[in-house]
Amino acid sequence: xxxxxxxxxxxxxxxxxxxxxxxxxxxxxxxxxxxxxxxxxxxxxxxxxxxxxxxxxxxxxxxxxxxxxxxxxxxxxxxxxxxxxxxxxxxxxxxxxxxxxxxxxxxxxxxxxxxxxxxxxxxxxxxxxxxxxxxxxxxxxxxxxxxxxxxxxxxxxxxxxxxxxxxxxxxxxxxxxxxxxxxxxxxxxxxxxxxxxxxxxxxxxxxxxxxxxxxxxxxxxxxxxxxxxxxxxxx
Numbered sequence: 134x135x136x137x138x139x140x141x142x143x144x145x146x147x148x149x150x151x152x153x154x155x156x157x158x159x160x161x162x163x164x165x166x167x168x169x170x171x172x173x174x175x176x177x178x179x180x181x182x183x184x185x186x187x188x189x190x191x192x193x194x195x196x197x198x199x200x201x202x203x204x205x206x207x208x209x210x211x212x213x214x215x216x217x218x219x220x221x222x223x224x225x226x227x228x229x230x231x232x233x234x235x236x237x238x239x240x241x242x243x244x245x246x247x248x249x250x251x252x253x254x255x256x257x258x259x260x261x262x263x264x265x266x267x268x269x270x271x272x273x274x275x276x277x278x279x280x281x282x283x284x285x286x287x288x289x290x291x292x293x294x295x296x297x298x299x300x301x302x303x304x305x306x307x308x309x310x311x312x313x314x315x316x317x318x319x320x321x322x323x324x325x326x327x328x329x330x331x332x333x334x335x336x337x338x339x340x341x342x343x344x345x346x347x348x349x350x351x352x353x354x355x356x357x358x359x360x361x362x363x364x365x366x367x368x
Contacts, residue, residue: 175201212231279324324346
């Protein structure tokens with residue numbers, strides 16, 4: 134069963150989503166008109182998919198999206214098409230423009246299922262697969278030290294193992310890497326949290342690496358919060 138939650142301040146919009154979910158096999162939906170109640174429920178139950186409206190009275194779905202659990206698949210639902218680009222930049226799997234029709238809704242569920250399957254495969258196998266020089270290379274997550282953007286490629290640096298170059302964007306890498314293991318700290322760098330030796334507000338130091346990895350100004354607060362949370366969990 135795929136468990137979904139929808140937050141929208143319009144009861145009619147929620148009833149439409151509820152009807153659509155009832156047409157889908159093995160899809161259940163819990164609805165909230167209150168963003169506060171909806172977010173509390175999401176953090177307690179960690180649903181597979183979250184449908185999130187954007188403009189809701191005094192609440193903004195873009196801001197709420199930043200506080201969703203790591204493994205929730207996010208789909209925005211809104212009447213305002215101008216949010217589409219910002220929605221995808223928030224790592225939403227899909228963006229449904231109201232009025233939402235069933236064929237488009239079904240397509241969004243299909244995309245969400247593929248995203249969930251990919252996340253599940255990565256979590257169970259502990260590996261990712263990247264294309265490099267016309268070959269598929271299986272990379273163990275525990276071997277990755279950091280990832281660096283190199284024009285249209287990424288450079289995956291592994292400890293004691295050859296570097297892998299792959300034609301993929303940093304944004305795409307962020308989406309496939311587990312958020313509890315890796316963090317974007319700069320427009321050009323993603324680091325393994327386990328590889329960090331020490332850090333300051335501006336630099337990350339990794340044991341055995343001759344140079345520090347810079348922390349971009351816009352990533353500082355997020356890095357400090359997530360890394361300190363990660364360290365407290367590890368203790």
